[in-house]
Amino acid sequence: MSTKRESIHGQWSNRWIFILAATGSAVGLGNIWKFPYITGENGGGAFVLVYLLCIAAIGIPIMMAEVLLGRRGRQSPINTMKTLAREEGRSGAWALLGWSGVIAGFLILSYYSVIAGWALAYVLNAGSGVFTNAPAAEIQNIFAALTASPGQLIFWHSLFMLMTMLVVARGVKKGLEVAIRFLMPALFVLLLIMVGYAISSGDFVRGLRFLFTPDFSKITGEGVLIAMGHAFFTLSLGMGAIMIYGSYMPQNASIAKTSIIVALADTAVALLAGMAIFPIVFANALEPGAGPGLIFQTLPIAFGSMPGGSFFGTVFFVLLVLAAWSSAISLIEPAVAWLVENKGWTRIKASAWCGFATWLMGLGTVLSFNEWSAYTLWGKNFFDLLDFLTSNIMLPLGGLFIALFAAWVMKSSSTADELKLPENGMAHTGWRFLVRFVTPVAVIIVFLNAIGVV
Ligand code: PFF
Numbered sequence: 001m002s003t004k005r006e007s008i009h010g011q012w013s014n015r016w017i018f019i020l021a022a023t024g025s026a027v028g029l030g031n032i033w034k035f036p037y038i039t040g041e042n043g044g045g046a047f048v049l050v051y052l053l054c055i056a057a058i059g060i061p062i063m064m065a066e067v068l069l070g071r072r073g074r075q076s077p078i079n080t081m082k083t084l085a086r087e088e089g090r091s092g093a094w095a096l097l098g099w100s101g102v103i104a105g106f107l108i109l110s111y112y113s114v115i116a117g118w119a120l121a122y123v124l125n126a127g128s129g130v131f132t133n134a135p136a137a138e139i140q141n142i143f144a145a146l147t148a149s150p151g152q153l154i155f156w157h158s159l160f161m162l163m164t165m166l167v168v169a170r171g172v173k174k175g176l177e178v179a180i181r182f183l184m185p186a187l188f189v190l191l192l193i194m195v196g197y198a199i200s201s202g203d204f205v206r207g208l209r210f211l212f213t214p215d216f217s218k219i220t221g222e223g224v225l226i227a228m229g230h231a232f233f234t235l236s237l238g239m240g241a242i243m244i245y246g247s248y249m250p251q252n253a254s255i256a257k258t259s260i261i262v263a264l265a266d267t268a269v270a271l272l273a274g275m276a277i278f279p280i281v282f283a284n285a286l287e288p289g290a291g292p293g294l295i296f297q298t299l300p301i302a303f304g305s306m307p308g309g310s311f312f313g314t315v316f317f318v319l320l321v322l323a324a325w326s327s328a329i330s331l332i333e334p335a336v337a338w339l340v341e342n343k344g345w346t347r348i349k350a351s352a353w354c355g356f357a358t359w360l361m362g363l364g365t366v367l368s369f370n371e372w373s374a375y376t377l378w379g380k381n382f383f384d385l386l387d388f389l390t391s392n393i394m395l396p397l398g399g400l401f402i403a404l405f406a407a408w409v410m411k412s413s414s415t416a417d418e419l420k421l422p423e424n425g426m427a428h429t430g431w432r433f434l435v436r437f438v439t440p441v442a443v444i445i446v447f448l449n450a451i452g453v454v
Pocket of ligand 1: 026028030105328
């Protein structure tokens with residue numbers, strides 16, 4: 001019986017550790033770096049509203065589906081999909097879903113590590129006091145100088161990849177658990193301090209209005225696609241990261257409750273980041289649509305002028321690095337687990353090879369900010385294309401197939417059994433309805449809308 005299966009990679013000590021790990025995966029650069037800048041680029045309130053709707057109607061149900069598949073299969077996403085498909089009498093080709101996740105994780109980590117490298121560089125910047133009393137223009141120059149230098153970017157990217165692979169090599173308990181225990185609460189407190197600064201010194205009202213007053217004339221079909229893609233990205237869905245974390249989840253934990261807690265925590269962090277950043281943007285007449293450099297050009301202004309700013313700045317970027325770190329390990333974990341299962345490699349060997357390949361791929365992103373910045377396709381450079389392909393196409397497609405598998409392939413009795421919900425009760429029926437109809441239809445409509453068909 002599938003529920004008795006055990007993972008060869010280990011198991012979280014208890015359900016709180018699963019919540020911490022999944023939150024660690026979900027909360028990362030996506031919340032603090034990406035959410036504010038794509039909100040800025042897509043006009044604010046309406047974008048935020050679509051994003052929140054996607055979290056509630058698509059994200060949470062798919063998260064439950066992913067965790068349930070993972071816990072039932074208890075292997076890497078590739079082998080989990082193969083096993084569960086066979087168990088339901090279907091083709092082993094469902095393993096392809098696991099493969100697309102492994103590729104998406106590899107591609108995302110390749111650029112994620114470069115951006116996390118910026119955060120590493122900013123730990124040093126903040127600590128050295130270069131932001132103290134620096135005018136906004138000077139702070140923009142510091143960012144421009146960093147991204148213009150392939151050498152510096154490669155250095156920080158290499159350091160971050162090394163940190164990531166060290167944790168992954170140590171394995172589920174010793175590596176992943178230890179790294180995430182204290183991180184989330186600390187990050188939360190620091191964000192509250194930043195919002196406090198934004199209230200006292202930024203243009204808080206204008207920031208809030210930008211974030212929460214929807215103006216639908218400002219959002220396009222592509223904007224809706226980006227909002228949906230970000231819902232997947234920020235919750236780590238559609239590529240097997242949450243599936244593999246689910247495979248380490250204790251058998252008795254409630255999947256529904258834990259998924260909701262993780263989604264709420266993730267959303268809270270993103271909204272707090274927005275509330276910390278936009279008041280500073282407006283108070284300093286900066287451009288909300290400044291792009292990927294937004295937080296690196298705004299928050300240092302706050303650190304430069306607040307009392308104890310060097311200290312808070314350093315702590316903030318350290319936490320940002322830690323948040324990115326706990327997400328990065330989940331991006332590569334599915335690939336490493338598969339190599340251990342199928343090739344019999346040690347975790348150390350698997351981590352080293354995955355890390356090296358990802359590092360190499362990351363050089364493309366490094367160059368896209370300088371040497372290759374003029375090479376674009378559809379107005380997007382290498383980094384933009386990679387981000388667009390993974391967040392807005394691969395993750396939603398992965399999520400779509402996860403939904404189809406959980407609600408159309410798996411028997412209702414199997415999902416009720418794994419979710420530990422009464423099969424015909426409201427919660428299970430409601431979830432199945434969302435995953436069976438609402439999620440697939442929504443994803444397909446958003447895709448068609450973005451390419452101009454509907
Ligand atoms: N959720 C992470 C973030 O918001 O930074 C990024 C991420 C991690 C995406 C793991 C996908 C994933 F599987």
